[in-house]
Amino acid sequence: MASPQTLAVVKQTVPVLETYGTQITTVFYQNMFAEHPELLDIFNETNQKLGRQQSALATTVLAAAKHLEQLEVLLPQVMQIGHKHRALQIKPEHYPIVGKHLLGAIKEVLGDAATDEVINAWAEAYDEIASVFIKVEADMYQEAMWSGFIPFKVIKKEITGSDIAAFTVQPEDNSFDVSRLPLTAGQYITVKTDPEDSDHIALRHYSLYSVDSSEGLKFAVRRDNRNEHRGLVSNHLHDKIEVGDTLLLSAPAGDFKLNQSLIEQNDIPLVLISAGVGVTPVLAMLEAQVKANPKRPIIWAYACQNQDFHAFDGRINALLEQAEQVQKSTFYFESNQLLNEEWLKTLPNPADVYVCGSMIFMDSMIDGLAALEHSNDYIHYEPFGPKMSLSAG
Ligand SMILES: Cc1cc2nc3c(=O)[nH]c(=O)nc-3n(C[C@H](O)[C@H](O)[C@H](O)COP(=O)(O)OP(=O)(O)OC[C@H]3O[C@@H](n4cnc5c(N)ncnc54)[C@H](O)[C@@H]3O)c2cc1C
Ligand code: HEM
Incomplete structure (x- = not known):
């Protein structure tokens, strides 16, 4: 547990980090890769070029700083990041490298404002945050179906x-x-x-x-x-x-999975919404649902450019045929068929909804469902990029 003095200093400096957050993480990556070029084999080169990981890290550091007294409130986010870290084989020995360069970057960007007191407080804070990640990830390494690549x-x-x-x-x-x-x-x-x-x-x-x-x-x-x-x-x-x-x-x-407590019941329908290659995880969910309980009502919606781009249609139809109550909708952008808020209005509420597609598509679905007062507990999504770049965080 961080000392009261550390908590006070970290909290005071959060607004400063909010101003310079992205700058700090940009400097951090530059310096870290200069000293550890081997890490370029782990980080996504394109995310770096487009600045995506920068903002994800900045957001998480700020969130953690705000909740330093009770880091357990961040556990759902830590779990989700932990899955990615475990999949990429991020190990405990990597954390001190990130810590060293994060503190170095804070010093470099803040200049004189980064007093010893500030740096020491953030060092303590980082160690606490890192230890939560390392612990969560240790369990994930234990449970993994095999180790390494x-x-x-x-x-x-x-x-x-x-x-x-x-x-x-x-x-x-x-x-x-x-x-x-x-x-x-x-x-x-x-x-x-x-x-x-x-x-x-x-x-x-x-x-x-x-x-x-x-x-x-x-x-x-x-x-x-x-x-x-x-x-x-x-x-x-x-x-x-x-x-x-x-x-x-x-x-x-990964933690994008069907709500286990709803699979066997038939009152709350399963809604699977996807666009383009976003069909992959929801196709596995469709398969799992019809195998476990074909009586549950299923609403399937898929959007893509045109018929030529319609992926897995035969497999989807074969699975939907096994379900007893099905509603299937297909939307081809090129024919001006839009999977939008108007269609979302046709959904029952409550419904257990799973969404996967491009960032823009998912943002519009999540916002649309929220506007129709669907409960957050029943909205699940998987971005094919950093999760925190979505509005629903
Ligand atoms: C949890 C998860 C599950 C996923 N599941 C799937 C899946 O089932 N199927 C699937 O196909 N993908 C999936 N993805 C996405 C996948 O991991 C890759 O991100 C995707 O294949 C693109 O990788 P890439 O190396 O081809 O493109 P990258 O090189 O990473 O480029 C990403 C995009 O940026 C564009 N780009 C590259 N450089 C620039 C630049 N300088 N300026 C502007 N734009 C640029 C590229 O054209 C491309 O569209 C998933 C991602 C996650 C996080
Ligand atoms: C407490 C410290 C850390 C925090 C707060 C943190 C935070 C994050 C966040 C928010 C993401 C995006 C997750 C997503 O895709 O949804 C991420 C991804 C990632 N993290 Fe970490 N991380 C930490 C430590 C580390 C360490 C020590 C390494 C390895 C040196 C690392 C390597 C990566 C990589 C490679 C990705 C995937 C994104 C990419 O390739 O660009 N992280 N991390």
Whole structure:
């Protein structure tokens, strides 16, 4: 527990950090990568270029500083970040490196205002925050289905919806039977690649689109080309990885999952809303729901560019046929069919809603559901990027 003096100093300096937060973390990353270039193999190069991780870290440091007396209120966020850290293999020995460079950056940006008293207080605060992360992550390492990144062989690669490659992979170690893994719908695996277009190793998360691993682990990758830039790993996986090739994967992670207490009941419908490749985790959820209880009413909504981009349609229909009460809606942007607030008004309330798609899409769904007074407890979402960049935090 931080001393009362530390708490007072940290609280006093929060407004300063709020002003300089992004600057501090930008300096922090520059200095940390200069001294530890090996960390460039862990951090997402594109997030760095676009400043996304900077704001996520700044937001979290501020949130933690505000709650230093009772860090347990941050546990849900720490858990969610912890899943990503565990998937990326962030270890306790990495924390002092981040701490050293974070404090160094505070000093550099604040100049004379960063007195010894301020620096010492933040050092104590950082240690407390880091120890909460390390503890949460230690449990996650214990529970992981395997440790580190291990080699898998690609046994199937299929294109669905024009720009999505669906991969099935089996461990190279024949004695490792993945068919019995306790997969949870909504989890993602993390792929470690060495793309030709980069000087660094690149790690990316991909949601499992099936919880049935009898054939192997199944994930699907959209070719991510936007703003005239080619996505590093998605293009590598599309163009360079074929059946017979090896991929390194870390164990399934994530906290986007069906509310267990509602799966067996039939009064509150399950609503699965997705756009584009955001279909992957909710497709696994659809599979898990119809397997566990096909009587529960299911509302399925999917949006994409046009029919050519409609991913997994056959698989979705086959699963929906197993459910007893189904409402399916499809929206093609190019035909001006919009999955918007008007459609959200047709949903029953309460309904247990799961959303996955682009950041803009999810923001509009989450805001729309909130405006219609759907309870936060029944709104679940998975951004395919840092979670805190969403308005719902
Ligand atoms: C929990 C989770 C689950 C996920 N599940 C899936 C999934 O099931 N399927 C899936 O396809 N993806 C999924 N993703 C996203 C995936 O992890 C990658 O982020 C995605 O494949 C893009 O990676 P990339 O290396 O190809 O692109 P990156 O190189 O990381 O680029 C990301 C985007 O930025 C653009 N860009 C690159 N450089 C610039 C620049 N300088 N200026 C402007 N724009 C730029 C690129 O065109 C691209 O659109 C998931 C992400 C998370 C966090
Ligand atoms: C208390 C200290 C830390 C805090 C508060 C913190 C916070 C965060 C947050 C908020 C995210 C974004 C999560 C998301 O995607 O939703 C994140 C991701 C990440 N963190 Fe941490 N983190 C800490 C320590 C570390 C350490 C020690 C390392 C390793 C040196 C690390 C490496 C990463 C990486 C690689 C990502 C993924 C994002 C990217 O690649 O750009 N973090 N962290």
